[in-house]
Amino acid sequence: MPRALLLTLAALLSACSPRVLSAEGWSFRIGDAAGEVRLVSRQEFGVCSPKLVGCTVPLGHGCLVMLDRDYFLNGTPRQRTLLLAHEVGHCLDASVLEYGHGGIGAQGAVYGEYYRPAVEGFAESYARAYVAVCGDNLAPLGYGSGPACALPDPRTVRVSLP
Ligand SMILES: [Zn+2]
Incomplete structure (x- = not known):
């Protein structure tokens, strides 16, 4: 660092x-x-x-x-993954997209009302995209051990329902 x-x-x-x-x-x-x-x-x-x-x-x-x-420690593997990847989504929204939110607008409402603001809609979309390619393997985000996987590109993340 x-x-x-x-x-x-x-x-x-x-x-x-x-x-x-x-x-x-x-x-x-x-x-x-x-x-x-x-x-x-x-x-x-x-x-x-x-x-x-x-x-x-x-x-x-x-x-x-x-x-x-x-x-985090008491959650299921999926809860941990969605939480950490969601927060990482916020991080990438700021550091890579400069708060562009991937152009998601209010579409995140498909996940629930909490995700209607674009900032939350993007973070949750990133988390779900992460699960789609890495499953519950958090090693790419520094937690635990597991194989490498190709992380979603924040520039191409879109709203998607499971
Ligand atoms: Zn959030």
């Missing part, structure tokens, strides 16, 4: 919650996008509502992804 990003991350984390930086986690890299994932209590999200189970904070060409530790 570039030093500038690390410094930014450290500054942001200390503003959010001093415990987040030392929480259990891992890192991932997708093209030019570098991400740090931390498992924390959602009460510690700081910038996101504690009603959510994931929170992504864009940082230049990277992101800090916070996942609710209990939800």
Whole structure:
């Protein structure tokens, strides 16, 4: 991770919650996008509502992804995959698409009302595209072990129902 990003991350984390930086986690890299994932209590999200189970904070060409530790570790493999890949979708929307949301508009409503805003519709579309090609293998996102797989290109992700 570039030093500038690390410094930014450290500054942001200390503003959010001093415990987040030392929480259990891992890192991932997708093209030019570098991400740090931390498992924390959602009460510690700081910038996101504690009603959510994931929170992504864009940082230049990277992101800090916070996942609710209990939800992630106790979830089914599919729940974990959809959560992490959804948050990574937010990360790529910011770092690759510059919040273009893949032109998805309000179509994400097909997944449920929560996904009607384009920002959520895109992230969920990315998560479902991820499952379609990688299944529940999270190794490409830095978690656990598994084979490599060709991650969806955020530029070509579209709304799709399973
Ligand atoms: Zn989201």
